[in-house]
Amino acid sequence: MQIRSEETRIHILGAASHLFSESGYDAASVAEICTAAGVSKGAFYYHFPSKQALFLALLETWLQGLDAAFEKIQQEAVSVPQALQAMAQMAGNVLQSSDTSLPIILEFWMQAYRDPAIWEASIAPYRRYQNYFSSMLQRGIQEGTLHPVDPQIAARVTVSLGMGLLLQALFDTESTPWEKVVRQCVDLLLNGLSRRNA
Amino acid sequence: MQIRSEETRIHILGAASHLFSESGYDAASVAEICTAAGVSKGAFYYHFPSKQALFLALLETWLQGLDAAFEKIQQEAVSVPQALQAMAQMAGNVLQSSDTSLPIILEFWMQAYRDPAIWEASIAPYRRYQNYFSSMLQRGIQEGTLHPVDPQIAARVTVSLGMGLLLQALFDTESTPWEKVVRQCVDLLLNGLSRRNA
Numbered sequence: 001m002q003i004r005s006e007e008t009r010i011h012i013l014g015a016a017s018h019l020f021s022e023s024g025y026d027a028a029s030v031a032e033i034c035t036a037a038g039v040s041k042g043a044f045y046y047h048f049p050s051k052q053a054l055f056l057a058l059l060e061t062w063l064q065g066l067d068a069a070f071e072k073i074q075q076e077a078v079s080v081p082q083a084l085q086a087m088a089q090m091a092g093n094v095l096q097s098s099d100t101s102l103p104i105i106l107e108f109w110m111q112a113y114r115d116p117a118i119w120e121a122s123i124a125p126y127r128r129y130q131n132y133f134s135s136m137l138q139r140g141i142q143e144g145t146l147h148p149v150d151p152q153i154a155a156r157v158t159v160s161l162g163m164g165l166l167l168q169a170l171f172d173t174e175s176t177p178w179e180k181v182v183r184q185c186v187d188l189l190l191n192g193l194s195r196r197n198a
Numbered sequence: 199m200q201i202r203s204e205e206t207r208i209h210i211l212g213a214a215s216h217l218f219s220e221s222g223y224d225a226a227s228v229a230e231i232c233t234a235a236g237v238s239k240g241a242f243y244y245h246f247p248s249k250q251a252l253f254l255a256l257l258e259t260w261l262q263g264l265d266a267a268f269e270k271i272q273q274e275a276v277s278v279p280q281a282l283q284a285m286a287q288m289a290g291n292v293l294q295s296s297d298t299s300l301p302i303i304l305e306f307w308m309q310a311y312r313d314p315a316i317w318e319a320s321i322a323p324y325r326r327y328q329n330y331f332s333s334m335l336q337r338g339i340q341e342g343t344l345h346p347v348d349p350q351i352a353a354r355v356t357v358s359l360g361m362g363l364l365l366q367a368l369f370d371t372e373s374t375p376w377e378k379v380v381r382q383c384v385d386l387l388l389n390g391l392s393r394r395n396a
Contacts, residue, residue, distance in 0.1 A: 026224065123369055147389070153382045160362025160383065167361050168354070171321055184351045185358065189387075191345070 009047045011037040013061065016054050020104045025055060056121050058104065063125050070132070080140030081190050084158075085183065091162065092182035095169035106170055126159075133158045161185060207245045209235040211259065214252050218302045223253060254319050256302065261323050268330070278338030279388050282356075283381065289360065290380035293367035304368055324357070331356045359383060 015037035019028040030051055034044050048054040069090055077083035133155035140146035146154075165185065169178055213235035217226040228249055232242050246252040267288055275281035331353035338344035344352075363383065367376055 119369070126366070126369060149386060149389075150382065153379065153386055156363075156366070156379060157359060157383045157386050160359045160366065161355060163362035163365050164358025164360070165354075167365070168324070168358065171317070171324060181351065181354060184348065185355045188347060188351055188355050191347075 005047075008037075008039055008043055012039060012044060012047060012054065013058055017058055017104065020055070020058070020107060025051075025104070025107045052115075052118065056118070059121070059125070062105070074136070079143060079145045080136055081145050083136065084186055084190060088182045088186035089179070091165070092179035095165065095178035095182060105166070129162075130155050130159055157189065161189060203245075206235075206237055206241055210237060210242060210245060210252065211256055215256055215302065218253070218256070218305060223249075223302070223305045250313075250316065254316070257319070257323070260303070272334070277341060277343045278334055279343050281334065282384055282388060286380045286384035287377070289363070290377035293363065293376035293380060303364070328353050328357055355387065359387060 012033065016028070016033045019033055019036055022028075023032075028051075030041065030044060033051075033054075034041055037044075048057065070087065073086045073090065074083050077086055130152075134151045137146060137149070137154045137158070138151040141148050141151065165178075165182055169176070210231065214226070214231045217231055217234055220226075221230075226249075228239065228242060231249075231252070232239055235242075246255065268285065271284045271288065272281050275284055328350075332349045335344060335347070335352045335356070336349040339346050339349065363376075363380055367374070
């Protein structure tokens with residue numbers, strides 16, 4: 001019964017991810033999500049008190065995947081610049097694949113701007129990534145591979161680069177080799193961060 | 199009569215800018231815009247064939263303002279790094295001021311993603327800025343103030359930084375000194391772009 005219930009939850013999340021991406025958050029109704037997932041409204045509301053709660057659960061799922069990938073990269077990389085390059089490689093792959101979750105992230109940012117409840121849930125992970133990169137870049141300074149920059153500002157630039165490339169990939173999907181572009185962008189950023197006379 | 203007509207157009211643009219920012223593009227109706235602008239629907243449709251056309255006219259107005267400011271900076275700066283720093287200063291001022299047009303830009307990006315007609319009108323200025331910065335950075339390489347980087351990639355990083363900081367300023371308005379942050383971010387980017395032994 002427990003397994004069945006978890007399966008239902010996953011069906012709902014999958015159907016919602018597809019519908020949000022296709023029609024947008026506002027246009028996709030709970031009824032449509034239920035039909036696409038093959039579940040009753042009762043089953044839907046058993047798992048999610050509202051469409052908004054479902055939206056936040058989707059975001060949480062994507063962020064957990066990203067966190068796990070980042071964690072693995074950090075463990076395998078021998079230095080902070082190498083970890084950043086591996087993250088660029090991964091990010092480039094995601095942008096290249098035209099992942100259907102990408103447009104929903106933009107939709108989410110939009111919703112977040114208008115809704116204080118979503119805003120709180122949205123600003124939290126953004127601040128977390130800001131702190132994450134700040135700590136990581138601080139370690140790079142300590143290990144001697146990075147200039148003694150202000151880690152907060154360097155994290156700001158890194159997060160901005162990520163957000164900006166994500167937005168561009170959403171719009172300019174036709175001919176850009178994102179895998180190569182993201183790698184080159186991070187290399188260019190590193191040329192400013194890496195110590196010249198190490 | 200010509201002047202009167204231009205005034206009406208400006209009233210509609212002002213009211214729409216305010217309403218789009220307040221309620222969002224979808225929620226703000228033509229009727230509401232007419233009421234706020236104090237014009238009849240007839241007058242509205244004389245100036246704009248649709249709400250979408252009005253939206254595009256608003257974007258055009260903002261971009262013209264940005265272009266004029268960039269042009270002035272380029273004329274006054276003695277080098278490309280100096281021009282970039284002056285642009286950072288200007289961008290920081292805009293973000294600091296919590297300009298009400300900022301949220302509408304985000305809304306516009308969102309609309310652009312879903313609507314091919316808006317997409318075309320949206321991708322054009324983005325490509326224009328990509329080319330603008332590419333030419334500018336190319337000049338910096340020629341004048342010897344910048345590393346011989348790939349100007350396309352350097353422009354990509356610059357545009358990404360701008361888009362990323364804009365998004366962050368939309369969300370994180372409470373305590374961040376944007377004027378200082380944008381300046382520091384561009385300085386950090388320049389440390390990667392500026393020639394070390396010039």
